[in-house]
Amino acid sequence: MSLRATNVSHGKLVNLWVVFETIRLHGPLSRSDIARLTTLSKPSVSSLVDELDGLGLIREGALRTGGVGKPSTPLDLNPEGAFTLGLHLDYGRATVVLTDLIGGVRHREVWALDTSDQLRTLRTIARQIKGLLKKGKIDRSRLMGMGLVMPGPFGVAGLSPTRLPGWDGVAVRAALEADLRMPVMLANDGTGAAMAEWRFGVAKGHENFVYVFIGNGIGTGLVVNGRLVGGEDGNAGEIAHVVVRPEGHECICGKHGCLETYISLDSALHHFRRNGVILSSMEEFERCVGPGDTLVEEWLAEAIGPLRLGINLIENLFNPEAIYLGGDFPSWLLDLFMARILPLPISVNSSHSQQTRLRRAALGQDAAAIGAAALAVAASLNPDYLQRVQARPEYEV
Amino acid sequence: MSLRATNVSHGKLVNLWVVFETIRLHGPLSRSDIARLTTLSKPSVSSLVDELDGLGLIREGALRTGGVGKPSTPLDLNPEGAFTLGLHLDYGRATVVLTDLIGGVRHREVWALDTSDQLRTLRTIARQIKGLLKKGKIDRSRLMGMGLVMPGPFGVAGLSPTRLPGWDGVAVRAALEADLRMPVMLANDGTGAAMAEWRFGVAKGHENFVYVFIGNGIGTGLVVNGRLVGGEDGNAGEIAHVVVRPEGHECICGKHGCLETYISLDSALHHFRRNGVILSSMEEFERCVGPGDTLVEEWLAEAIGPLRLGINLIENLFNPEAIYLGGDFPSWLLDLFMARILPLPISVNSSHSQQTRLRRAALGQDAAAIGAAALAVAASLNPDYLQRVQARPEYEV
DNA sequence: AAAATTTGTAAGTCGCTTTAACAAATACGC
């Protein structure tokens, strides 16, 4: 049961978060602006602003004159106010970003890893992160924690993790938390990418949206009623194994015609392999394949129908403000999807404009890692942050 | 933006709701029990309980002795504390219930209506309801309002309302609110049914679940993160036009293979008509058709695959605690669905047991109306009730 | 230069939860 009583102290934390978010979304703002936007009184805003200032999370700009009345002091987030780590773990690869409070990437590393050895991978990651921090790029006392995202689903025999073999039931979160001695949040990669666009990208301010993440596999990140959605086990948004072609390709899950067998790097590699071209990673794919290739066109022709159905069912079930398309795929390929998928079939969102319904994600291939970092901010500042986004069943490594 | 600041008075309303809900879900409870369950202090609980008592919403039971210590006073909801009206408007028919605070149906009426005449229908409904109230079955001052549910989607040209022709853009809510002079909440029928099971039925206490509502058409009601989901326009959960057979039946929406063309009364009637049997309403269907009929079996054989896909995609996208199957369909037919659909295909919910994943709704065919009534309770008591469940685009009648 | 407007602060009030202390009523131990 999520029914939690409240009291004055909790209320204050809520208001602190409200002021913080208001500045983030609409800043720079004066204290009076904030009072108007939040319905808090001016004295209350002043006091909360003082507190945020004391924490170093916001900063004052130069006095702004021009209008009638006393000049106002614009307030904005202080990028240096807090730092978080974001880790995107994927097949054979880990991306780590160190971000500031406004999503600026202060440091970035990508490691090639043998992810089939889980223990070794975890040790390497922990060691590398410690090294990264020792280089002293940031004030260590301002490091709030780390977010970790990886392909889901979590804890489902026969289904997971379909894109990261052998990682089912590995207590990634606990292991890293213990080793790095900082809070670690865990979610799937789609949720990470959604979080990034939600806080720092084009999905700012949305109450309801869906991020479709295309990478090795395909997944989504969900925001409903202004909150991230994890579902009962942290596995919500798992669109990969939704059937779009009942008589279609056989899937590793045992069903036929799952979306992932049409739209994913894996499905592309399969198509290439069936035609005698052996490619085995995203890097190789990017290096060897381009927009005009016949094999790409063939694969795309087969993939666009299923993707259209996927978009359609997301619209009908979530009736979101918008759907964002992004992920690990090369940019030109996402662009092709965007172009070929139009016109969108009729749905509950048909009263919105085509441009509104489906949009390109703005952040690049690091989105998932950046969003992971953002998870750690939300977890430590938002008193109502939903833990349930995290995956549940974890066992000892 | 849903970022709303809080203060002590709002906090009190939250806590009042928390205490109310705690009693509803776990009652009968002593004041001390409530304090333990909510983390509120004992004096706070006492004060909030006094307030709820003053409102007449709860009542004390007989002193409960037996354990160590002073005997406790069990508290429970007072059924007579508040009444609400629930209206389920559907093709050719309106069901109205007058319910008490614990979902007990104090009065029920079903009217056959010519719903193709919207103005007339609205007038009739308003008149009948006024008459119903005049009969003086309840203390009028304790009537909190009305909930209205009807088939969606709302405000989508070419798609809605697929099961209630001519009602698109009709300002039902405003019209009834003005005529009856009480607050009226509006949502789709799936949401109504979900609400009924959530508050009074087998879905009590869930944070995440989906109700699949099968009637003239097919829809769902969604609860995510402990809140109803409406989406941007109040149209979330519109599963009817999700494509499950890309090469399948043509649908009135212009697409092919929509779920509704396989599982809905409408699809059954179509199948019968193609085979020379003309039926035109749910009543007729119930009267003329039974479990063993060949035509039913044929239709069922074709319907069960699509339904299985529908359940599968709901599981994968929402990862709910459970899915409930119910609606306007005759009970024996829902039972057949429940039996034939097993085993459920693999999904993110496969780690749950089959019995947990899909369950029969407990409330009968009045569920949608009862849930509509429950909407009015939540709207007036829960300070964080999500208005967005309501349909948005409404125009004057 | 006076008036109007707007920003932001200071002082005190208000509402609600909390802590601390305690009275009342029961079961339990001897």
Add this chain to the structure above:
DNA sequence: GCGTATTTGTTAAAGCGACTTACAAATTTT
């Protein structure tokens, strides 16, 4: 059977943060 432990629920006072009211300060408008 009586004192003790336990639990319930209330009373009184403290604490906390938002609110209202009043006002000083800095600018534009007239």
